[in-house]
Amino acid sequence: MFSRDIWKEIFETIQKNKLRTFLSGFTVALGILIFVVLFGFGNGLINTFNQFFSNEATNVFMVFRGRTTMPYKGYKANRSIEFDNSDLEDIEKNFPLFLEYISPRITRQDTVSYQNESNSYATWAVGPAHQFSEMTIMMKGRYLNVSDINNKTKNAVIGRLVEEDLFGAKNSIGKYIDVGGSSFKVVGVFQDDGGDNEERNIFIPYTTRQLIEKNTDKIDAMVIGFKPSIGYAGAMAFEKSLDKFIREKKYINPQDRNGIFIRNVADQLKQNQQFARVLQIIVGFVAFGTIIAGIIGISNIMVFVVKERTKELGIRKALGATPKSVIGTILLESVFITTVSGFIGMLIGVGILSSMGERLEDFFITNPYIDMPMAVIATIILIIFGGIAGYVPAKRAANIKPIVALRDE
Amino acid sequence: MIEINNLHKSYKMGSNSLHVLKGLNFSIKEGELVAIMGSSGSGKSTLLNILGMLDEADSGEYTLDGVPIKNLNETKAAKYRNKFLGFIFQSFNLINYKSAMENVALPLYYQKVPRKQREEKAIKYLSQVGLKEWAHHLPNELSGGQKQRVAIARAMAAEPKVLLADEPTGALDSKTSYEVMDLIQNINDQGNTILVVTHEEDIAHMCKRIVHLKDGVIVEDKTVDQVRASQYV
Numbered sequence: 050m051f052s053r054d055i056w057k058e059i060f061e062t063i064q065k066n067k068l069r070t071f072l073s074g075f076t077v078a079l080g081i082l083i084f085v086v087l088f089g090f091g092n093g094l095i096n097t098f099n100q101f102f103s104n105e106a107t108n109v110f111m112v113f114r115g116r117t118t119m120p121y122k123g124y125k126a127n128r129s130i131e132f133d134n135s136d137l138e139d140i141e142k143n144f145p146l147f148l149e150y151i152s153p154r155i156t157r158q159d160t161v162s163y164q165n166e167s168n169s170y171a172t173w174a175v176g177p178a179h180q181f182s183e184m185t186i187m188m189k190g191r192y193l194n195v196s197d198i199n200n201k202t203k204n205a206v207i208g209r210l211v212e213e214d215l216f217g218a219k220n221s222i223g224k225y226i227d228v229g230g231s232s233f234k235v236v237g238v239f240q241d242d243g244g245d246n247e248e249r250n251i252f253i254p255y256t257t258r259q260l261i262e263k264n265t266d267k268i269d270a271m272v273i274g275f276k277p278s279i280g281y282a283g284a285m286a287f288e289k290s291l292d293k294f295i296r297e298k299k300y301i302n303p304q305d306r307n308g309i310f311i312r313n314v315a316d317q318l319k320q321n322q323q324f325a326r327v328l329q330i331i332v333g334f335v336a337f338g339t340i341i342a343g344i345i346g347i348s349n350i351m352v353f354v355v356k357e358r359t360k361e362l363g364i365r366k367a368l369g370a371t372p373k374s375v376i377g378t379i380l381l382e383s384v385f386i387t388t389v390s391g392f393i394g395m396l397i398g399v400g401i402l403s404s405m406g407e408r409l410e411d412f413f414i415t416n417p418y419i420d421m422p423m424a425v426i427a428t429i430i431l432i433i434f435g436g437i438a439g440y441v442p443a444k445r446a447a448n449i450k451p452i453v454a455l456r457d458e
Numbered sequence: 459m460i461e462i463n464n465l466h467k468s469y470k471m472g473s474n475s476l477h478v479l480k481g482l483n484f485s486i487k488e489g490e491l492v493a494i495m496g497s498s499g500s501g502k503s504t505l506l507n508i509l510g511m512l513d514e515a516d517s518g519e520y521t522l523d524g525v526p527i528k529n530l531n532e533t534k535a536a537k538y539r540n541k542f543l544g545f546i547f548q549s550f551n552l553i554n555y556k557s558a559m560e561n562v563a564l565p566l567y568y569q570k571v572p573r574k575q576r577e578e579k580a581i582k583y584l585s586q587v588g589l590k591e592w593a594h595h596l597p598n599e600l601s602g603g604q605k606q607r608v609a610i611a612r613a614m615a616a617e618p619k620v621l622l623a624d625e626p627t628g629a630l631d632s633k634t635s636y637e638v639m640d641l642i643q644n645i646n647d648q649g650n651t652i653l654v655v656t657h658e659e660d661i662a663h664m665c666k667r668i669v670h671l672k673d674g675v676i677v678e679d680k681t682v683d684q685v686r687a688s689q690y691v
Contacts, residue, residue: 054573065555364551367512369540369568369616371533448532452512455551 059382069357070386073350077387077435078394080343081428084336085398085419088427091332093409093417095325100242100415108149109182110288111312112271112295121302130299130308133266134259140273143294147287149276150178153255153268159229161251163215170211172228172251174258175272182272183241185252190222190237197254205233208248209240228253231261281319288313336427343431348438351383355442362446363454372447379443380436387435391428399424459620459651460486460509465518467504478504479515480674486620486653491646491684493662494655496671503624505671506655510543510622511535523619540568544613548625550605552597558584558608559593565616583611587641603634610641614650621645621652627661639664639687660685 063070114130137151155174160167173179180192188209197204205228212221212235221235233253241247259265275287292311293303301308355362362375370378402417409417446454467479478501486492496502507513508520511530520527522542530538544565545551552561562580571579584590587607589600597605606626613621623642627635639661646652646666654665662668663685670678 054567054570057573058567061560062555360551361553364553365564365568366532366536367510367539367545367551368565368612369536371536371568373533374568450512452507455547 055377055381059378059385062378062382063386069354073347073354073383074386074390074393076346076350077343077431078390078397080339080346081391081394081424081431082398082401084339084343084427085395085424086401086417087339088332088336088423089398089402089405089417089419090409090414091328091335092419093405093414094332095328096415096417097410097413098321098325098328107314108275108277108284109314110273110275110291111314112273112291113310113312114270115307115310117301117305118307119302119305121305122300124300130301132268132271134268135266136295136298137268137271139298140271140291140294144287144291147275147279147283149274150181151274152176152178152182152272154179154270154272155255155258155268156270157229157258159251161211161215161226161228163221163224163226166215167227168211168214170208170249170251172205172253172258174253174255176255178274179252179272182274183247185239185241188238188240189220190235192237192239193252193254198256201256201260202254203231203233203257204236204254206237206239206252207235208250209238210248211251212238214249229261284313285316340427340431344434344438347383347387347431347435351379351435351439352442354383355379355439355446359446359449359454363449363451366447366451367455372444375447376440376443379446380439383439384432384436387432388428391431395424395428459488459490459523460653461519461521462509463519465505465508465520466516467501467508467513468516478674479508481518482674482676484669484676484679486651488651489646489649490667491643491652491665492654493665493668494653494671495657495662495668497657499673500671501674502655502671506622506624506653509620509653510545511539536568540565540616542619544616544618544621546606546609546613546621546623546626548628550597550602550609550629552605552608552612554597557594557596558589558600558611561597561608562612562615565612569616579615580611583615584608586614587611601634602630603637606630606634606638607641610638610645614645619651621650623652623654625656626654627656627658632660633690635661636687636690640691643684643687 114132117124117126117128117130120126132153134153137153141148141151152175157172157174158169159172161170175193176198177193177195185192190206192206193204196202205226207221207226215221215226216224221238224235225232226235228251255268259267273291275284279287288311292309295309296303299308365375399419402419405414405417407415462482462484465479465482468475468477482505494502494505504513508515511527514530522538527538553564556564559577559580562583563576566576566579581590581593584593587610589604589607589611592600592604597608600608626642627638630638642652642654643664654661656662663682664687665682666684667681668678669676
């Protein structure tokens, strides 16, 4: 079936029937090309979508304090809830099964200066675990560590743009900056995918902040990371019992909707994922449709090809071609053309996608791409179905009596 | 070489059955040049199709070179056709995108002869029909007579036991017809068995024996004095 002679015969036929070859090849190449480009654009949409939502860890609760609106257990309404360091310890102690890390967060706006440069930045007083929740990436130096917290050191980790603003091209590590009147030593510079705003932040140890603010132990908010292994249901259960625990400790009416707030990223994540999934389904549907259209296109061409060749096949049969060799020739020819043009179409499509890059970002398409295996599988599917589509008319042609085929004009 | 015995064939046309061949008996020996004559509807093409294994008889026996031809499936028929038979058609039936040489070499391709040998043989038979210079031309660059000569070379290339010619001169003017018949006579002179279906008297008389068919039976089977076509060329 794969002797050199058969291939030579096929190549000759292909060479000498250029229009037919071109037509069938073109259909297949176009089908795959459209598939690849559409699928890539779909992925680009999903990329854009993910960029909007994925710059923070997803296994995180934020616990914010508020004001009560209901009286409870002898406490009046309109009471301001406060968190302090003991809350961190209590939560850590009570939820060892769920908890991965916990960090406080005290946010202030400070004027920060170095030599002659100065600017106003958000300073976040946090613990070491905060790095995970914000997915902060260290460019140089280090993040805050446990010893910074314990020793209330005046170390600061600054954002990439803070360094750019204050230090220009110079290295900031080891230099001292003035943060709201206190001198801090820069120990690290970070970057963040969240964009420019996030890179204009400064992290300092929360214990240091508390010391500056008259040695208080109050904190603004808590960032709690749960173990990803507990899953979505676990996260929901954790949220519920955490809510209950804090309400009990702070004497907040269970019905009071204000008091405290827990922002559950997992919940948002689920919604986002659902939206992304819908996008994916739409993209998949379009891609599937393209492939189907491609298959129908090939089928039509195969019917046409076999019809056009009926007489030739009759002659070949009269000269001693067996039905098997007739089917084999037609199929090998069509599979060969589909394979070559399919992969050409695929490569052109992939080329178009990779040349797009960021250019379509205005249309919410970022870095359109298609996984190579996906593109190859789609091409192979088209080839296989092209083969099946060709087999039916080829089989029919092979079984036509040569005398009938010869009469065909 | 060919033996047929009580050959019947009918075609179903809706509810009617059309009895085309009504018990034919004859035999052809090696080296004969036989014309099958008859008006249209006499069954001569059906007979040729059965002899050519392009169609199958309802009943009766057909033996070709000692091989009984029966219960053929398409694959077997194709192999027998390739091995035993060479066809010459009224409309030449050359493959139009293949050169003269490639057309002649095609039956050898199905005999799985290596390419080199195929081409050598094709050239050899093309020079026998006087078309060596035209080997690389496509059929539509050839005249009708040349096309038929290519077709004859193709039929010869597989070195078949029997050549079957279905109205070989039907599409040609008389001068070209005689040229083709001259060629067929020369091939017959080399000892090849040839069957020619025709309805032209003069062509039939260039054969050695005429079998006359009428309404599905043989009405006449005679040997004739062969008229050499070369005298008209």
